[in-house]
Each structure stands twice: as C-alpha cells, then as structure tokens.
Amino acid sequence: MNIKKIDHQSILRLLEEKGISPSFQRIKILEYLFLNRTHPSVEDIYKDLSSELLTLSKTTVYNTLKLFVEKNIVKAIGIEKDFVRYDIDISPHSHFKCIKCGKIYDLKINEEKDNNIDEGFKKVYSEKYIYGICKNCK
Amino acid sequence: MNIKKIDHQSILRLLEEKGISPSFQRIKILEYLFLNRTHPSVEDIYKDLSSELLTLSKTTVYNTLKLFVEKNIVKAIGIEKDFVRYDIDISPHSHFKCIKCGKIYDLKINEEKDNNIDEGFKKVYSEKYIYGICKNCK
DNA sequence: TTTAAAGTTGTAATAATTACAAAGTTGTAA
DNA sequence: TTACAACTTTGTAATTATTACAACTTTAAA
Incomplete structure (x- = not known):
C-alpha cells in the first residue's frame, strides 16, 4: 500500500534521539506508524499488530502513543468525535x-x-x- | 456577567423559525446559551439549570443540543479532548x-x-x- | 374527552480512555 | 553469574461522556 519505507536503523535512531528505550513493542508501533500513513487509531494499531505481537495489550498501545506524543514523535489528531487518531507526520x-x-x-x-x-x-x-x-x- | 440580553420573544421566534416546538426545557436551554457565552458543556448546562428545572434530565440536555445542532441553531465545538462544548454563535x-x-x-x-x-x-x-x-x- | 404524537425522564448500555497492581524484562554493580 | 532496582508490559477494573431505550408525561388535534 504505502511506498514509503523506513529502515530499522532509522527507527532505532529516532527513539535514541528522543531518549526512549527501544522495546520491541515501541519499535513495532513506531514502524507501524511509518508504514501506515492513514492516521490510525489505537484500535487500528492494536488490531493490526496483534497478529504479530500475540500478547500485545491495548494499554501498551495507549502508553506508547502517549509517550510518543509527549516526546513529539507523533501528533494526536482530534478530527473524530469519539476517538483519537495519530499522525507520524508532525510537520505543520x-x-x-x-x-x-x-x-x-x-x-x-x-x-x-x-x-x-x-x-x-x-x-x-x-x-x-x-x-x-x-x-x-x- | 454577560451583558448581551435576549428576550423571550426572540427565543420563541428563533425556535419557531426552525420548526422546533418551544417546550419549557428547550426555551430554558436556548436562553442559557444566549446568556452564557462561555461555550458550555452538557454538564455545565445541566448543573446550572437543574436548580430551576428540578426534574431536568441530562438526556434532555443531550437531546436538545443534538436537535439544536441539526437545526443549525448552535455549533458543537470539539476543542476539548473528552467532551463537547456548544456555541450559540454559529457565524464563522x-x-x-x-x-x-x-x-x-x-x-x-x-x-x-x-x-x-x-x-x-x-x-x-x-x-x-x-x-x-x-x-x-x- | 379521547387519543396519538411529541417530549421528557431515568436507567442501562456502550465505548474510549485511564488507573492500577502484578508479572516480566533489562541493565548494572557486586 | 547473581541480585536488585528501574523500567516495561499486561490484564482487569474504574471512569466518563454519550447513546439507547422504554416508561411516563405533556400537548394538540379530533
């Protein structure tokens, strides 16, 4: 679907830069955001990653996105009435x-x-x- | 607090114009919105009107605002993360x-x-x- | 007055998000 | 390697705004 690729090294470097320790879950979620430029919701991310990360918890997805937003890696998008979307593109x-x-x-x-x-x-x-x-x- | 006054007649006329039958609750809620230009939430409206409308139900506030939004009397404002505010000023x-x-x-x-x-x-x-x-x- | 439609109410259901505590993981110092 | 503390993840329970719904009340017309 999405052409834009992001390599593992860049993911690690980005987390490193922001002082975030690169857990498996965080890497996968960040990678997901780079590969799926559809402004996904927690639900989207959770559903799609669950098949690969069998024990992934929705709480982890919430925690991780909260952290990413705080560290200014992603932006929360309030365009929906009843849930939040996330955007890996933080440029204005x-x-x-x-x-x-x-x-x-x-x-x-x-x-x-x-x-x-x-x-x-x-x-x-x-x-x-x-x-x-x-x-x-x- | 707010200087801008709105008389009963104008309230009735506005409801009439929009084809909304002027129940006591609707009149009071609309009046509240005209007098409180603070972009109140359902909670605000419910709390403040409850002392006068002893049996007011929160559902009625929700129903009424939904109707007002549909009829283009008020605008729903999504500026908060977890609740909706309402604005009687529908101009851009x-x-x-x-x-x-x-x-x-x-x-x-x-x-x-x-x-x-x-x-x-x-x-x-x-x-x-x-x-x-x-x-x-x- | 009767009756149907419209409006209101209270409670229960829904759904996103947060709180929290238990379990697991990692890195470091002895 | 072991011990330990800090960090991370997980699952469940709590919270909260909103919606669904059915019963009750009011209104207006016949």
Missing part, C-alpha cells in the same frame, strides 16, 4: 476528512498569518480540520 | 483555548483563502482550534 499541516468514506487526507497549510490572536495571547499549537466530500466520493 | 470564527486557565476565547477568522484543498474536493465545514496562553495567564 491540516487535515481533511471525507464525511462519506471517512478517509483522512493531509493538507498543506496555507501559510496563513496566524489568525487574529489578540496581543498578549501566546499561541502554542493549533489544529485545523476540514470536513467535506473527497474526490473519490463525488 | 475559530477558538482559542488557554492551556493554563482553560478558558475558551472566540477568534475572528482571518478570511484565509480556504487552504489548499485539491480540486475535486468539496469543503462542507471546517474548524480551527488554537491552544496557548491567554492574556490573563501570562
């Missing part, structure tokens, strides 16, 4: 959700001069979600 | 959340030429959330 961009097929698309951000934030307010981060109909569903 | 604007005090501020939108949505994609609606530190908390 926004998301489009097709309200028909449910697919999430990445959107380049339009270097907007960041809104009318009043003086005295300090932006830390922001998120933009666009909902609509995608090309395939029209 | 974005939201700022102070990560220190938790307060939500309205932001005028910077008539951005709506992002780089690829041709063939059709936007239906969008949301922008900015997180940071507000004036009072610096």
Whole structure:
C-alpha cells in the first residue's frame, strides 16, 4: 500500500534521539506508524499488530502513543468525535476528512498569518480540520 | 456577567423559525446559551439549570443540543479532548483555548483563502482550534 | 374527552480512555 | 553469574461522556 519505507536503523535512531528505550513493542508501533500513513487509531494499531505481537495489550498501545506524543514523535489528531487518531507526520499541516468514506487526507497549510490572536495571547499549537466530500466520493 | 440580553420573544421566534416546538426545557436551554457565552458543556448546562428545572434530565440536555445542532441553531465545538462544548454563535470564527486557565476565547477568522484543498474536493465545514496562553495567564 | 404524537425522564448500555497492581524484562554493580 | 532496582508490559477494573431505550408525561388535534 504505502511506498514509503523506513529502515530499522532509522527507527532505532529516532527513539535514541528522543531518549526512549527501544522495546520491541515501541519499535513495532513506531514502524507501524511509518508504514501506515492513514492516521490510525489505537484500535487500528492494536488490531493490526496483534497478529504479530500475540500478547500485545491495548494499554501498551495507549502508553506508547502517549509517550510518543509527549516526546513529539507523533501528533494526536482530534478530527473524530469519539476517538483519537495519530499522525507520524508532525510537520505543520491540516487535515481533511471525507464525511462519506471517512478517509483522512493531509493538507498543506496555507501559510496563513496566524489568525487574529489578540496581543498578549501566546499561541502554542493549533489544529485545523476540514470536513467535506473527497474526490473519490463525488 | 454577560451583558448581551435576549428576550423571550426572540427565543420563541428563533425556535419557531426552525420548526422546533418551544417546550419549557428547550426555551430554558436556548436562553442559557444566549446568556452564557462561555461555550458550555452538557454538564455545565445541566448543573446550572437543574436548580430551576428540578426534574431536568441530562438526556434532555443531550437531546436538545443534538436537535439544536441539526437545526443549525448552535455549533458543537470539539476543542476539548473528552467532551463537547456548544456555541450559540454559529457565524464563522475559530477558538482559542488557554492551556493554563482553560478558558475558551472566540477568534475572528482571518478570511484565509480556504487552504489548499485539491480540486475535486468539496469543503462542507471546517474548524480551527488554537491552544496557548491567554492574556490573563501570562 | 379521547387519543396519538411529541417530549421528557431515568436507567442501562456502550465505548474510549485511564488507573492500577502484578508479572516480566533489562541493565548494572557486586 | 547473581541480585536488585528501574523500567516495561499486561490484564482487569474504574471512569466518563454519550447513546439507547422504554416508561411516563405533556400537548394538540379530533
């Protein structure tokens, strides 16, 4: 499906850089995120990795993603009403959700001069979600 | 607290316009939203109205807000991780959340030429959330 | 007044996430 | 190698927002 490959060494280097000890589970979850650029949920990751990691626990997936978000390796995406998606691409961009097929698309951000934030307010981060109909569903 | 007043007649007219029969609960909830421009949650509304509407049920608050959202009287705001806020102001604007005090501020939108949505994609609606530190908390 | 539809209520079910304690793993110092 | 502490994983239970649903109440029309 996804062409982009990531080698084991890069995974290890990334974890190392961020001061995260490279457990088998963490490596596998991070690798999964690199190979599946679909903004997967905990459920997705858990289901897909379970066949390989027979004893994987959902709690581990939650713990690991929490850690990755804290260490700024992945970004949590609040585009869904009732669960969180995760994005391995932490560069500034926004998301489009097709309200028909449910697919999430990445959107380049339009270097907007960041809104009318009043003086005295300090932006830390922001998120933009666009909902609509995608090309395939029209 | 909030200066903006709304009279009973306007509330009734608005419900009428949208084809919503004006039950006591609906009137009170809508009035609450007009008087409390704080992007309240179901919990907020339920707690605050309970003293006046002794038998109010949380389900009624959920039902009513669902109806209001469908009829385009209020907008659901997904700025929080684990509950929904509601905004009586349905005009296009974005939201700022102070990560220190938790307060939500309205932001005028910077008539951005709506992002780089690829041709063939059709936007239906969008949301922008900015997180940071507000004036009072610096 | 009768009756059906609409609205409200309380409780139970659902589902994502977190809390927590027990079990397993790893690395290091003796 | 052994002992031990720190870290990691796991499974279960708790939490919490929201939805489902059925019973009850209100409303409005005939």
